Amino acid sequence: MGQYPWHGLLTIENESSIPVSLQIANAIIKEIHTGHMQPGTKLPGVLDAAQIFKVNKKTIEKAYSELSSQQWVNILPKIGTFISDSLPAMKYQSLKNSSQVVISTDPNYSLEEHHIDRFSEITNGNEIIFNDGLPDNRLIDHALINRTYRSILKLKSYRKLLSYTTSLGDEVLREVLAKYLNGTRGIPCRTENIMITRGSQMALYLSMSLLLRKEDVAIVSDPNYFFADETLKYLNADIKKVKVDKNGIVVDEIEALCNKGKVRLVYVTPHHHHPTTVTLSADRRMHLLELAERYRFAIIEDDYDFDFHYKHNPILPLVSVNSNGSVIYIGSFSKTISPSFRIGYMVAPKKIIRQAADLRKIIDFQGDTILERTIAQLIDQGDLQRMVRKSLKEYRKRRDFLCDNLKLELGQFFSFDKPSGGMAIWGKFSNDVCLKNLSSTARENNIVISDGTPYRSDNCLRLGFASLEPAEMTNAVLILKDILLKQVRE
């Protein structure tokens, strides 16, 4: 046994789910790895070891037999147990080095810090949160969703659903969705044109990734949806920004860029522009589609909140009047049901869908088929449509309430147009307001609002109204007013 510190080798944990014999074997393996025990070293005899570790003799025998079957030691009957000679000798590693990281990564991309992280990481559960425009989880009919989910598990075919399947998504959901999109949005698509993804972000990534080669030109609006910009940056696109006004993205500027050089794709949110909430006007829609055909670029149409339009009926997406396959359409159920049910989809020509499915295998393999089938059933039974109508009615009230309240209380500081759709108000604080200061002081008072950085737009921000009840909004607006009055006085 010599000087070897057997006694300090390990503290046996009797509560652990690992058998004591394995704890001893593992401790010895670690000692070999770190060079503390060298090949050829003789281990203490079974009786000695049993004394040292204060365990039964049988436990030591088991430990040694485990080490032997893993080839760490040789047991020579009546001679002793030795650390195998065929192991390479390890350099003694001082514990001081144990936190040293050998591998380093040097990504050519890093995500900009974003408020969504801060929202979720820092909240204590008691704040009133003006989020980016999220649905109210309190309105979700969990009982119905759960009932539907369980009914799927009772299907004869559930075993197949529970196994690996294709990366295109559940066949039944694709079929139902094709019919649904045709019926409600006039999108001329069939099952083969649809791929189910995890939320819209995966559809964004897949479509952009398929379309873009390094340094291809991609046009976006300024300001734009944060994660669309980030995805393009990640893919090393040459991002060109064009203005957005009350009629949506300025298509004349897109045309000017097309005249300067090859454009590969244009990313748009025509229904309710993100973040400004404006709707792309009829003439610009036609102009954009005409440009796409003339200059042969792809349009990625992100219709993340199609269902939530208050003024008139939802407007037909670009893809529904595009007959030459230049539009990839992206939608999502995250706003309709819940962000935690990450189900989105992508509508595109069949060939592109097949390629996207291949790529999806690499990054994610496949979706949650049971959840996908659940959504299919909710659509097929009309439940989803009922959910949307119910939420829409409530969100319209909340929008009106917050707009009136903001005009009344913050009129001197905050200017905005009432949004005709979506779940947030886009507005601008007057120049005497310091948004960073407002955001941090509000936080101290349990009110969460953005400091404007994710929109990269001068003193502008989004105030989500859909997830807040009127009393919460009144309360929050009054607190903001107090802060602003003090800020301006100082």
Added chain:
Amino acid sequence: MGQYPWHGLLTIENESSIPVSLQIANAIIKEIHTGHMQPGTKLPGVLDAAQIFKVNKKTIEKAYSELSSQQWVNILPKIGTFISDSLPAMKYQSLKNSSQVVISTDPNYSLEEHHIDRFSEITNGNEIIFNDGLPDNRLIDHALINRTYRSILKLKSYRKLLSYTTSLGDEVLREVLAKYLNGTRGIPCRTENIMITRGSQMALYLSMSLLLRKEDVAIVSDPNYFFADETLKYLNADIKKVKVDKNGIVVDEIEALCNKGKVRLVYVTPHHHHPTTVTLSADRRMHLLELAERYRFAIIEDDYDFDFHYKHNPILPLVSVNSNGSVIYIGSFSKTISPSFRIGYMVAPKKIIRQAADLRKIIDFQGDTILERTIAQLIDQGDLQRMVRKSLKEYRKRRDFLCDNLKLELGQFFSFDKPSGGMAIWGKFSNDVCLKNLSSTARENNIVISDGTPYRSDNCLRLGFASLEPAEMTNAVLILKDILLKQVRE
């Protein structure tokens, strides 16, 4: 009204969820888009249109007002309704061109056809399937999982869970998992070292994507796990293959490659090599870790089926004895619970975990937090461990049964070693057997076995035993025997 074919414009669908007025408005929008109706055109009067479409006058008024609010038409009181002059004139598009695809993609990567697709796409539900090594869904305790899931929804904090969260995964699962991995696998990790992913494939993609620049050298075994190879191909790695024998990947060959040039990463499945099921021997483990430190490459350790080891206790992963941060460890609950619950994880130095979380935002945003919390609870209550023990007992029986059966019935055609872990047998058919032929004839008899192509290994394949009951295996083996006897006779 002139010659305009109003009557043929649309067939009104009274069953549709779209109001009739919107159906009419949408039909007119499409006509404008396709150039059939030009700017300035006068629409028929309300009474005329009501007659044409056989609807109420009010319905037409609603349709025109919808068109007006969307800016497609101008309504001049007492004069008429005109298609807006501010719209660009569209070239008349013949319907013949409507399937033409303007955008094309030219991916520099395409996935090789793989048996998993064929398995799931072609099965009729009545086959006996020798899959690649999947768990038996019939053993899943759905009631327990569902009960746990619902209990999460009753938590006071569920609202926060249902909203957007971080891309690192549910904080509680990360905490519980750190403790679990420490206690059961000796992995010295903390919450900050863990990221929850969708199955192991996303962890593979994220880690490889962070480590590799174009043409960096990545070493894999030959044969290797199909989707690890595909991921490396997608990332344009310079893939070097080294042999695998009964003691696992041949580490001496890795050393030889290190002497030739810079190696960036080595992908290994030490516990049960995929596809051959062999376990990496003790001396090679030490040698590999020593090389990683000497040549400063990263090891990606894919421990996809840690729990399923039959011979002795599961062997400590490389990462648990690696003190210098050169190993990224990947695990998954897909084999333990079900492939449809896509929850995997990645253990790595904190810095790498942060970078992986950024990248994950781009491809997928975040996981299914409720499901993640459910798994956390199953682990915390010891349910997961009980599930594993129950399955392990059953799978051991099935392995023994299939091994005995194959030896007895197919001994002359098929040679293999009894695997000490995993859910599949790796074996080789004798050279007089045509595997493609066997696979297709078996299919006609409702038996599904691979034709060997995904393993890229001469006449070898994997026969998954875990998801089949003894009677199914007996049946299948007898049918295979019949086919083989006929094939050889011919």
